[in-house]
Amino acid sequence: ETAVFQTPNYHVTQVGNEVSFNCKQTLGHDTMYWYKQDSKKLLKIMFSYNNKQLIVNETVPRRFSPQSSDKAHLNLRIKSVEPEDSAVYLCASSTTGGTLYFGAGTRLSVL
Amino acid sequence: GDQVEQSPSALSLHEGTSSALRCNFTTTTRSVQWFRQNSRGSLINLFYLASGTKENGRLKSAFDSKELYSTLHIRDAQLEDSGTYFCAAGPRTGGYKVVFGSGTRLLVSP
Numbered sequence: 113e114t115a116v117f118q119t120p121n122y123h124v125t126q127v128g129n130e131v132s133f134n135c136k137q138t139l140g141h142d143t144m145y146w147y148k149q150d151s152k153k154l155l156k157i158m159f160s161y162n163n164k165q166l167i168v169n170e171t172v173p174r175r176f177s178p179q180s181s182d183k184a185h186l187n188l189r190i191k192s193v194e195p196e197d198s199a200v201y202l203c204a205s206s207t208t209g210g211t212l213y214f215g216a217g218t219r220l221s222v223l
Numbered sequence: 224g225d226q227v228e229q230s231p232s233a234l235s236l237h238e239g240t241s242s243a244l245r246c247n248f249t250t251t252t253r254s255v256q257w258f259r260q261n262s263r264g265s266l267i268n269l270f271y272l273a274s275g276t277k278e279n280g281r282l283k284s285a286f287d288s289k290e291l292y293s294t295l296h297i298r299d300a301q302l303e304d305s306g307t308y309f310c311a312a313g314p315r316t317g318g319y320k321v322v323f324g325s326g327t328r329l330l331v332s333p
Contacts, residue, residue, distance in 0.1 A: 143319055153260070153307055155323040167319040200264060211256060212311070212321060214266040 115139045118203050118215035125193055126223050133188045133218045135203030143167075144186040145212070146178060147202040155202070161186055162208065190220075198222045226250075227312050229324030236300040236331050244327045246310035248291040253313065255286045255293040256321070260307040269295070269308075300331045 116137045125131055137144060145168075146158040159178040160168035166178065175191040190197060203215040226249040236242055246255065257269040270277050272286040272293065281301075286293040293310055310324045 145321070147323075153326050153328075155309065155326075157320060157322065160319040160321075162319055202266065204266075206321075208319070209253065211268050211271040212258075213268065214258075217264050219264075 116203055116205055116213050116215035118201075118218050120218060121216065122219045122221075124221045124223065127195060128192050131190050131193055131220065133201055133203075133220075135186045135188070135215060137184055137203075137205035137213070137215075139205055139213060141205040141207055141210075141213075142183050143206050143208055143210075144180070144183070145204040145206075146186065146188050147204065149200040149202055149217070151199070159186075159188075193220070193222045195222050227310060227322050227324040229310055229327060231327055232325065233328045234330070236297075236304075236329065238300060238302060238331060238333055240300055241296065241298045242300070243297070244295045244308055244310070244329075246293045246312070246324050248293075248312050251291070252288070255284075256311045257284055257293075257295050258309045258311065259304075260309065260326075262306065266309070297329075300329075302331050302333070305329055305331045 119134045143162045145160045147155050149155050158172050161180045163183050164180045177189045179187045200217045200219050202217045204212045206212045228247040254273045256271050258266045260266050270284040276285040281298045283296045308327045311321050313321045
């Protein structure tokens with residue numbers, strides 16, 4: 113049973129638009145992550161939060177910004193999407209240093 | 224930076240046969256995780272190891288933290304084992320970064 117919930121499942125938009133993806137976990141974990149999976153299925157970490165604090169911030173364009181209201185929620189905003197942002201965005205959570213549990217992902221298509 | 228080298232990139236097996244996947248780590252990692260991604264894109268955790276070996280049914284994983292590698296053995300492969308398998312390293316002590324290998328695409332055929 114999925115305990116990391118992502119919305120939306122799919123999103124199609126045009127270059128330059130702003131999009132937001134939501135992620136919520138009901139596992140009581142204190143760490144949450146955003147990963148980007150490209151067309152070659154490579155999984156690259158973007159951000160990691162621990163107890164609402166940004167811990168890992170990989171080299172991603174500044175148009176990406178994570179937002180965490182509490183340790184159960186980690187959203188991702190893309191201010192002005194580019195074609196190369198088309199990918200699947202995967203949210204995950206874990207205890208500190210523990211097993212990662214993933215959501216089903218949000219597939220973004222930028223036209 | 225941290226690197227996880229996963230091999231092979233693709234693997235074809237007939238039902239009933241066995242094989243192993245491998246991940247090499249370029250830096251010390253405290254733990255390794257193995258995942259399977261199915262055709263719908265769901266990533267399911269198979270194993271979490273801080274050391275030694277673990278077994279679950281036809282799957283067995285080992286982690287050698289000194290030699291910096293981990294293996295995933297698939298015994299008596301079944302059609303439903305098809306998918307993409309990922310290993311992931313970390314986080315290192317005090318860290319929060321989990322780095323994934325590039326995946327092994329496994330196809331099991333009759």
